[in-house]
Amino acid sequence: MSNQKTIVFFSGYYLPFLGGIERYTDKLTEELTKMGYRIIMVTSKHDESLADREEMLDGRVIYRLPVKKLFKQRYPILDINATYRQLMTALSEEEIDYVICNTRFHLTTLAGLRFAKKSGIPSLVIEHGSSHFTVNNRFLDFFGAIYEHVLTAYVKQLTKYFYAVSERSTQWLMHFGIEAEGVIYNSVSADLALNFSESYLLDKSEDEIFVTYAGRLLKEKGIEVLLEAFELNQFPDTVKLNIAGDGPLFEELIAQYESDRIRFLGKCDFKDTMSLMAQTDIFVYPSMYPEGLPTSILEAGMLSSAIIATDRGGTIEVINCDDLGVIIEENVQSLAEALKDLVTDETKRLALQVNIHKRILENFTWTQTAKHVESILKGMR
Numbered sequence: 001m002s003n004q005k006t007i008v009f010f011s012g013y014y015l016p017f018l019g020g021i022e023r024y025t026d027k028l029t030e031e032l033t034k035m036g037y038r039i040i041m042v043t044s045k046h047d048e049s050l051a052d053r054e055e056m057l058d059g060r061v062i063y064r065l066p067v068k069k070l071f072k073q074r075y076p077i078l079d080i081n082a083t084y085r086q087l088m089t090a091l092s093e094e095e096i097d098y099v100i101c102n103t104r105f106h107l108t109t110l111a112g113l114r115f116a117k118k119s120g121i122p123s124l125v126i127e128h129g130s131s132h133f134t135v136n137n138r139f140l141d142f143f144g145a146i147y148e149h150v151l152t153a154y155v156k157q158l159t160k161y162f163y164a165v166s167e168r169s170t171q172w173l174m175h176f177g178i179e180a181e182g183v184i185y186n187s188v189s190a191d192l193a194l195n196f197s198e199s200y201l202l203d204k205s206e207d208e209i210f211v212t213y214a215g216r217l218l219k220e221k222g223i224e225v226l227l228e229a230f231e232l233n234q235f236p237d238t239v240k241l242n243i244a245g246d247g248p249l250f251e252e253l254i255a256q257y258e259s260d261r262i263r264f265l266g267k268c269d270f271k272d273t274m275s276l277m278a279q280t281d282i283f284v285y286p287s288m289y290p291e292g293l294p295t296s297i298l299e300a301g302m303l304s305s306a307i308i309a310t311d312r313g314g315t316i317e318v319i320n321c322d323d324l325g326v327i328i329e330e331n332v333q334s335l336a337e338a339l340k341d342l343v344t345d346e347t348k349r350l351a352l353q354v355n356i357h358k359r360i361l362e363n364f365t366w367t368q369t370a371k372h373v374e375s376i377l378k379g380m381r
Contacts (some may be wrong), residue, residue: 006038006095008090008113011102012076014043014062016050018270019129020295021102021217024165024186031370033058033083037127040094044076044108052087063087065108075133078107082191093121098377099123104155104162104173105148113158122380126162126184128292128314130172134220152176157187161380167315172290185372186293186314188283190365192302193275199275202242202263209239211350212280212305214273215287217247222286222310222330224249229286229335237261239343242312243267244276277303281349282342285309288330293317300327301356303340306349308338318364324356 012027029039045052045064054062065087066079078084092115099116101109104125116123132145139216156178163184164170170180191194204210211230217223223243230241243253246267254264268276277283283300284307291313298318299310300307307325309315319325326333326342342349 003141004036004038006040007098007100008040008042008091008094008096008112008376009100009102010042010108011047012044012106012108014041017046018267020186020292023270024128025102027187027189028061028062028370028373030058032083032373033060033071034171035370035374040091040096041351042108044078044090044344046073046076052083053090054269065090065111075109078111078251085136088115091115093095097190097224098380100373101125101159103128103131104176104286110151110155111154111343112316117158122161122377123159124163124181124376124380127160127162127169127173127180128170129290130166130292131290133290139146141276151178152178163376166317168314168317169292182376184376185364185369186295186298187364187366187369188295188298190218190361190367191298192299193278193304193361194304196274196278199271199278201268201272201317202266202279203273204279207238207240209281210242210276210279211239211282211284211339211343212242212244212276212300213284213286214244214268214277214300217245217253218289219249220287220289222288223247223253225286225288225330225335227262228332229278230256230262230337233340233343235261235343242276242280244273251299257262273301274303277305280305281353282306282308282339284335284339285315286328286335287312291315296358301360304353305350306342306358307356308335308342318359319356323351325352339361 013022015022015026040061042063044067052064059080067076068079070188099112099121101112102126113123134141162178162180164180165186173180215221241262244265277300283305287310293314309326310330326338328338
């Protein structure tokens with residue numbers, strides 16, 4: 001019998017679905033694999049072209065559970081059919097030591113915790129939010145909050161170990177009567193800056209300033225606030241706003257805002273996004289979403305972008321003083337003023353870039369986080 005320990009991660013989505021939790025899962029499991037753990041990921045099959053089971057080059061295995069068509073890109077509802085049962089039976093035949101579930105309110109977490117309890121396997125949940133999940137519809141959000149409370153009450157019966165990706169997220173867990181065991185911080189690769197130091201996605205002259213947004217084009221992510229704030233400033237042509245990402249608002253925003261100064265790049269893969277970040281002078285994350293600790297904040301900082309962001313999730317645990325970035329209110333005027341300040345004040349902009357890079361390199365790398373996870377698992381019974 002092998003001494004290698006196996007960890008199964010249950011997560012609503014996984015790559016190639018590109019989001020903060022997906023990158024969190026990918027990078028954490030990649031680091032744990034390097035440390036000698038065998039990793040299995042159980043997620044939703046949000047794209048029918050993907051295989052039900054896949055083995056990655058580094059040995060990580062992916063099980064993709066079937067989901068119903070309704071809400072499959074926002075909230076995967078598992079389809080308990082023959083394929084689902086076959087995959088879960090195959091999973092039960094694996095030698096598994098630990099189960100880790102991402103995001104308390106996803107049905108994959110419920111499936112993972114039930115599986116762990118039935119199999120007598122230690123399990124934990126990692127919280128990634130800081131307020132109720134929202135679809136920006138008052139009616140649906142009201143009933144969604146009720147649903148979230150009911151589901152969480154059941155989840156609490158299945159495990160006693162809850163962690164979060166930021167201190168703000170641990171505070172949010174208390175809303176459900178859960179006292180978190182601690183924080184498993186979101187992080188970035190220590191060599192991210194080195195790997196992309198000479199990369200670029202777009203042509204850029206010496207006098208140009210790149211302002212960048214990277215993420216889903218959703219109202220609750222603040223993309224419309226950013227576009228209005230940028231237009232309000234009437235910057236010269238040397239200041240470019242680059243929008244990397246896709247989403248429901250994509251076509252509408254292109255029709256309204258696309259110009260020589262505002263460029264919509266569509267869905268970008270990780271390499272292209274990081275290449276753009278490496279060119280970016282000012283990264284803007286104007287989220288109004290229930291964040292945990294946004295991955296893009298960490299990536300932008302590691303790649304030495306000055307950061308403007310709202311006070312969401314664990315952002316102020318990273319940008320915890322004025323020397324590290326600019327925290328704004330959730331409105332157009334506050335963002336417009338912050339943009340104007342950093343565009344016109346080169347000295348301040350450069351200082352923020354240097355300071356945030358140093359802060360993230362010293363405190364938020366996957367090597368540190370993976371070692372912390374290892375110590376947590378060894379202490380579980």
